[in-house]
Every structure is written in structure tokens, then in C-alpha cells.
Amino acid sequence: MTTEIRTRRRADALTKERIVEAAIAILDQDGEDALTFRALAARLATGSGALYWHVADKQELLAAATDQIIAAVLTEAVSRPRPQDAIRALALGVFDAIDAHPWVGGQLSRDPWQYAVLRILEGIGGQIQALGVPEHAQFNAATALMSFILGLAGQYASRPRACEDGMDRVAILESVAAKWAQLDPVEHPFVRQVATMLAGHDDREQFLAGIDLILAGIETGIARSGDANA
Amino acid sequence: MTTEIRTRRRADALTKERIVEAAIAILDQDGEDALTFRALAARLATGSGALYWHVADKQELLAAATDQIIAAVLTEAVSRPRPQDAIRALALGVFDAIDAHPWVGGQLSRDPWQYAVLRILEGIGGQIQALGVPEHAQFNAATALMSFILGLAGQYASRPRACEDGMDRVAILESVAAKWAQLDPVEHPFVRQVATMLAGHDDREQFLAGIDLILAGIETGIARSGDANA
DNA sequence: ACCTGAACACCGTTCAAGT
DNA sequence: ACCTGAACACCGTTCAAGT
Numbered sequence: 001m002t003t004e005i006r007t008r009r010r011a012d013a014l015t016k017e018r019i020v021e022a023a024i025a026i027l028d029q030d031g032e033d034a035l036t037f038r039a040l041a042a043r044l045a046t047g048s049g050a051l052y053w054h055v056a057d058k059q060e061l062l063a064a065a066t067d068q069i070i071a072a073v074l075t076e077a078v079s080r081p082r083p084q085d086a087i088r089a090l091a092l093g094v095f096d097a098i099d100a101h102p103w104v105g106g107q108l109s110r111d112p113w114q115y116a117v118l119r120i121l122e123g124i125g126g127q128i129q130a131l132g133v134p135e136h137a138q139f140n141a142a143t144a145l146m147s148f149i150l151g152l153a154g155q156y157a158s159r160p161r162a163c164e165d166g167m168d169r170v171a172i173l174e175s176v177a178a179k180w181a182q183l184d185p186v187e188h189p190f191v192r193q194v195a196t197m198l199a200g201h202d203d204r205e206q207f208l209a210g211i212d213l214i215l216a217g218i219e220t221g222i223a224r225s226g227d228a229n230a
Numbered sequence: 231m232t233t234e235i236r237t238r239r240r241a242d243a244l245t246k247e248r249i250v251e252a253a254i255a256i257l258d259q260d261g262e263d264a265l266t267f268r269a270l271a272a273r274l275a276t277g278s279g280a281l282y283w284h285v286a287d288k289q290e291l292l293a294a295a296t297d298q299i300i301a302a303v304l305t306e307a308v309s310r311p312r313p314q315d316a317i318r319a320l321a322l323g324v325f326d327a328i329d330a331h332p333w334v335g336g337q338l339s340r341d342p343w344q345y346a347v348l349r350i351l352e353g354i355g356g357q358i359q360a361l362g363v364p365e366h367a368q369f370n371a372a373t374a375l376m377s378f379i380l381g382l383a384g385q386y387a388s389r390p391r392a393c394e395d396g397m398d399r400v401a402i403l404e405s406v407a408a409k410w411a412q413l414d415p416v417e418h419p420f421v422r423q424v425a426t427m428l429a430g431h432d433d434r435e436q437f438l439a440g441i442d443l444i445l446a447g448i449e450t451g452i453a454r455s456g457d458a459n460a
Numbered sequence: 461a462c463c464t465g466a467a468c469a470c471c472g473t474t475c476a477a478g479t
Numbered sequence: 480a481c482c483t484g485a486a487c488a489c490c491g492t493t494c495a496a497g498t
Contacts (some may be wrong), residue, residue: 013462014462014463036489036490036491037490037491037492038489038491046463046464047463047464047465047466048462048464048465048491048492049463049465049466049493049494050462050463050464050465051492052491052492053461053462053463054462057491057492058491058492067447097306100359105494106340109339109381109384109389110336110384111388112385112388113388113406118410118413118418121420121421121424122417122418122419122421124422125420125421125423125424126419126420128420129420131245133305135423138420138423138424139424139427139431139436140436140439140440140443141443142420142424143436143440144439144440144444145383146376146445147378147381147382147385147440148374148377148381148444149381149474149488150381150385151339151376151377151378151379151380151381151382151383151384152377153299153381154339154340154342154380154381154384155342155377155382158340158341158342158343176343180348183348187352188348188352189356190351190352190355190358190359190372191348191351191352191355191357191364193355194351194355194368194369194372195367197369201369205271206369206370207372209370209374210373210374210377212369212447212450213370213371213374213444213447213448214374214378214443214444214447215447216446216447216450217442217443217444217445217446217447217448217450218443218447219450220446220447220449220450221443221446223336243481244481244482255467266469266470266471267472267473268471268472268473271484276482276483277482277484277485278472278473278481278484279473279474279475279481279483279484279485280482280483280484282473282474283481283482284481285482287472287473288472288473301470366490457490
């Protein structure tokens with residue numbers, strides 16, 4: 001009873017959780033650049049210096065915010081019977097999280113040693129093991145998937161930066177496609193060809209296609225090692 | 231003759247090329263954070279405002295610096311007889327460039343629409359076509375490789391940030407491995423297992439292994455489409 | 461122990477003023 | 480046309496001072 005009273009805080013007391021929650025709200029509403037210790041302090045009705053009592057610096061704040069989003073993704077990714085499907089679900093979960101919170105993409109690709117990345121790596125690794133990848137190849141397989149996901153994370157994070165005005169995704173893709181179509185045909189034949197497909201393509205499907213490509217590569221590796229053992 | 235005189239500039243005149251060259255020198259010597267318009271102006275013995283006559287803003291400056299490094303990589307990547315080898319050489323060229331200039335990694339992963347990225351995509355795409363990938367699958371194959379490369383680019387870019395002190399790569403990997411080894415065995419079995427391999431692993435080899443994994447996936451896709459046509 | 465908010469040491473960018 | 484450099488509008492972070 002006494003301890004309960006001792007540990008009880010005022011309802012409006014500052015907590016790391018409350019700070020992270022407010023940071024996420026600012027990031028989601030107004031984007032990555034809007035997250036400022038001053039803006040955060042104003043939202044929490046406190047001084048900017050007070051935040052440093054609960055959070056070491058801005059990097060820790062962003063890492064904590066990112067971890068909260070990613071942790072929710074990984075607990076949601078229910079275990080599927082086939083490891084391939086589990087990996088697809090996990091990757092799509094991360095994709096959708098980045099789509100909903102573009103700043104998560106930027107943060108994930110910026111700091112690969114943060115806890116959120118480790119969480120994803122663990123999730124992938126478990127499924128890689130379940131897939132029957134030989135132990136010596138598990139590290140490479142998991143990090144390959146990880147790098148692919150982080151690469152796309154960086155891609156989608158820059159989306160909002162590209163559309164300074166109120167351009168939507170389709171308008172952005174169209175303007176990029178138009179720019180690519182005007183490139184020199186001799187120097188950039190491939191990009192010009194790709195430009196024609198850019199407008200009608202689905203980011204999510206393309207992401208999944210990449211995952212499947214890597215999974216196919218991993219499976220042929222398993223098959224080959226099986227041949228060698230046979 | 232007259233035009234020659236008219237177009238001739240003073241030897242110390244500011245040029246975009248001179249500015250980019252100085253920016254690369256600062257980035258290489260002192261890292262990404264050291265590149266400041268003030269530092270750049272001081273090195274070029276001019277005012278900070280003068281730079282804006284030749285360069286729109288910092289983003290354009292970084293994109294131009296990155297493009298210079300990447301352009302050199304792509305012209306060096308000689309055409310190999312086998313497209314797979316060409317892709318490996320191209321990817322390793324980018325890897326080595328990022329290794330030599332960590333800021334290039336950060337810039338590449340930050341802005342996927344910059345010209346340097348387009349250059350890489352074109353290089354990959356040409357080899358994807360040479361590989362015989364059916365046209366409808368070329369886009370996915372090329373962007374999958376691209377995302378993987380950009381993902382690793384972001385990874386290595388953060389290297390110098392992680393070593394605030396004079397830690398070398400081995401020391402960093404050892405400290406990360408030590409941290410991972412202390413994680414909860416129940417929650418993070420895979421990362422703990424991977425930690426034991428972390429110290430003795432070769433980044434370059436792991437990168438190449440990832441490329442080969444995706445190439446294997448692409449080749450099985452080709453084989454399957456061949457079956458369908460037969 | 462926790463909070464305040466002014467102060468410090470920076471940024472990128474602009475712009476009147478010069479040549 | 481090109482350059483100067485002070486000024487503007489910010490940052491993250493610190494820290495003496497409060498409760």
C-alpha cells in the first residue's frame with residue numbers, strides 16, 4: 001500500500017512513454033522535420049530541458065518511437081504454417097507500417113543497430129531456421145532479406161520529402177515517369193522502358209515480388225545443399 | 231579566339247565542379263556532419279552565400295557529390311561476358327565506393343530519385359536484360375537488386391556514426407556481438423546465434439552472397455518462364 | 461527527483477549591398 | 480554576372496536555478 005502510494009505519480013507527470021507517444025503523434029501528423037524538442041515540449045506543456053531527464057537525445061527518442069511501431073507489427077504477424085508465408089506476412093507488416101508511418105522507414109534505414117531492426121532480424125531468422133536453411137547459410141539469408149527490406153524502407157521514407165506540395169502518390173510516380181521518359185535513349189534505355197510501367201505499378205506487389213525472388217534464391221540454396229548431402 | 235577569352239574565367243573563379251570537389255574532400259576527410267556551407271566557403275576562400283549562385287541547396291550539392299563517385303564506379307565496371315559477373319562487379323563497385331566514402335551510402339539510401347541511383351538502376355537493368363529475364367519481370371528483378379544494394383548502403387553509412395571514438399570496424403563488430411550475446415535466449419535465439427559469427431565475418435563476402443541469392447532467385451524465375459513456354 | 465527556460469553553439473538559407 | 484557577409488529563423492543540447 002505504501003509502496004503503491006510512493007510509486008504513484010501525478011497523472012500529468014512526464015514519462016518516457018508519454019514522451020514517445022507524443023513524438024509519434026507529431027511524426028504522424030506533421031512529418032519527420034516537425035519533431036522538435038521545442039514542439040514536443042509545447043505539446044506536453046513542459047520545458048524542452050525536462051525531456052532530457054527521460055530521454056538521452058533525439059536519436060534515442062526516434063529509436064524508441066520506431067521500436068514501438070515495429071514491436072506492434074511483429075506481435076501481430078501471426079505464425080503461419082509455412083515459413084515462407086510467415087516471412088511474407090512479416091515483410092508486408094513492416095511495409096504497411098512504413099506506409100502508414102513514413103518516418104519509420106527513414107529511421108530503420110538510418111540506424112541498423114537499433115532495437116527495432118534487431119527485432120525484425122530475429123523474426124526473419126526464426127523463419128529462416130524453420131525453412132531448413134543450413135546453419136552456415138542462415139546468417140546470409142536473413143541479412144539479405146533484412147537489407148532488402150531496409151532498402152525499400154529508405155525508398156518509401158523519402159516519398160513525403162519528394163512531394164513538397166500536396167501531390168499524391170500517383171502524381172509523384174507520373175512526374176517521375178515523365179522525367180525518366182525524357183532521358184537520353186542511348187544512355188538510359190532500360191530506365192526509359194521502366195518509366196512506362198511506373199505509373200501503373202503497385203508498390204506493395206513489387207515489394208512482395210522482391211521477397212519472393214530472395215526466397216526462391218534461398219530455396220535453391222537449400223536444394224543444392226541437399227544434393228551435396230545426398 | 232574572342233569566345234575563348236570571353237568564356238575563360240579567372241583561375242580561382244567559383245564553379246559547381248570546384249564546389250563539389252571541395253565538398254567531397256570535406257566529406258572524405260571529416261565525415262558527413264563536417265560538410266557545412268560555412269566550412270565549404272572557408273575552404274574555397276569565399277562567402278557562404280556565393281555558393282548558392284552555383285548550387286541550389288545542400289541536397290543538390292550532396293547529390294552531385296554522390297553522382298561523381300557513382301559515375302566513376304559505373305564507367306570502371308567493365309563489361310564482363312556473363313551478365314551475372316557484370317552484376318556482381320557492378321554491385322561490388324558500389325560496395326567499395328561506399329566503403330571508401332561512407333557518406334555515399336547515406337546519400338544513396340536517403341534519396342532514391344537522385345541521378346546516381348538512376349545510373350545504378352540503368353546499369354543493373356541492362357544486365358538483367360542480357361540475362362534473358364522476360365520483359366514483364368525485368369522491373370521487379372532490377373529493383374529487387376537495387377533495394378538490396380541501397381539497404382546495405384544505409385547499413386555501412388551508419389558505421390562511422392557508431393564509432394564515435396577511434397574504434398575500428400573489428401572493435402565495433404565485437405562490441406555489437408558482445409551486446410547481442412547478452413540478449414534474452416528465449417526472446418532472441420537467432421540473433422544470439424548470429425552474434426557468434428559476427429566477429430569473424432567478411433562484410434564484402436556477405437554482400438556478394440546476398441547478390442548471389444537474388445541472382446539465383448532471378449534465374450529460377452527465368453527457368454520457370456522457360457518451362458511455361460515449352 | 462524532477463522540472464523550467466534562458467543560453468550556447470551551431471545550422472541552412474536569404475538578401476541588400478558591393479564589384 | 481558574380482561575390483560578400485551580416486542577418487534571419489531555426490536547430491539540439493546544456494545547465495544554473497527552482498520546487
